[in-house]
Amino acid sequence: MSLDLIRDILIATVPLLVIFPTLFAFTTWLERKALARIQNRVGPDKVGVPLTRYGGRFSLFGLGQPLADGIKMLFKENIVPRGADRLFHLLAPILALIPAMLVLCFLPLEFPWTKSLLPVQAFLLDSAVIFFFAITGLNTLAVFMAGWASRNKYSLLGGMRAVAQMVSYEIPLVLSAVVVVMMVGSLNAAEIANAQAGWDWFVFTPWGLAAFVIFFIAALAETNRSPFDLPEAESEIIAGYFTEYSGFKFALFFLGEYIAIFAISGLAVTLFLGGGSGPGVAMNLVDQGLATERWVTVSAFPGLAVIWFLVKIFAIIAVMIWLRGTLPRLRVDQLMGFAWKFLLPLSILNIIVAGFAWHAQQQASGTVKAIIWVVCLLILYATAKGLDQLNRPNVRPREYKYAE
């Protein structure tokens, strides 16, 4: 292996391993602050610039809090229960982090320094989307491993809940992505992003909107975010598979969870929100004959496409935080029913609608296209409404037998 290749690999991967954990630290601060404001609290506001004499005085809205948390986590005692499987107890947090980190490289992030690197070209695989789903699925194993290795009833309950939830919600997640893959005719993440150049984002089509909503809900469940945080429900099963984790192992789990959130938000951005497109970024130069490579953008300044990508990721994460602050947790039966009786039929119908619309659109004029879109939107809306009505629990007013 030549030294050049090793250098290229490092240039391609190290920024991902630096940028996303840094963003993770920022996101924890953002989440705590936003949740605090929603709940009428102040949130972290004391920790300032660390290791300086201004630590307390220039608190910078508590931005130093993640750093303090990290140091605290490092120095905490590592407690392993006596009955635990020590090897698996150690491996689970690592296994939770690896897939999350691994899928980051499938995102079509065009850093200015990776323009012509060979390893980056290699990761623009033709089956990047399949790989993404395959590798994110490994997260389930880590959660189960943690729950089982802790030898704790609550941990095992949490682990089994997580497995059931993740397996169920993976189906609508993948099926909603199928629509976009069908429309573009490619599984390549870069090509999918490129097909949405300008403002041709898939959210702005009826099937794309439906698929995006399904994808977002399923992504929430997949990453165990509220309102789908049953596997780590504090009030029911004492943080589930986290129960027996402390110190840095817990921090690793936390990191893995947030990196997974970044990754799946990044996939949502790639599939539905136009990837790195935005004001100041010209894409799809291949179709215009201006470029020969698959993924070439011209932006006002280098790295603008990446900035747009990250801005969109943070927009999604902001909605996730907002939902966490406002929605109550689902019950287990509601969770399963929602996946199998609502999201699954809707996403299958969405695929059919998208297929017919694509064929009808082929040689259609503007007005015909508009009519097709309205019809699609109506079909999808009616189906969603119908499924909702069908699945309503049959609740009658309470009848009192013995008391008046």
Added chain:
Amino acid sequence: MSEQIAFWMLSAIAVLGALVAVRKRNLIHGVFALMIFFAALSVLFLLLLAEFIAAVQILVYIGAVGILLLFAIMLTERVTGDDDRRMTSRGWFWGFAVAAAVFVILLLPVIQQLPSPEAAQTIDPSVKELGHKLMNPYVVTLEVLALLLTAALIGAVTAAQGVRMPKEEDSQE
């Protein structure tokens, strides 16, 4: 050269994973060792530029089969957790003989053409090609397989539902 190193390392990991999966008494450990084997196999496919097969290997074997095994173990009483009871291994000779026979039969075509023909250069294992093949010449096969899987799914649901006993109250409503 680097591919050679990667190949031997991955092969070693795969063989070790498979050995541990067979030898471990603790079933959960065994399942995870089996998954190491699957993962190594998937990277071996990637080394052969068969990226789609690699992805499907992870998706199906680790994501689906592995989880299914874990479910089966967790739902089966008496096999959860550490189990120090000796597994009965009577008839190991016949087992070994059958395994060796299958191995030889599978390898026979390869052994027969042993200075292997250099045909690998012309194969284009791209996902696009595979997709076109699946949608054009083999679409009937694909649909039949899909039908079979759907039938299996419906059968599983029916089996899981069990026989519903007719009740007096149900008939009145």
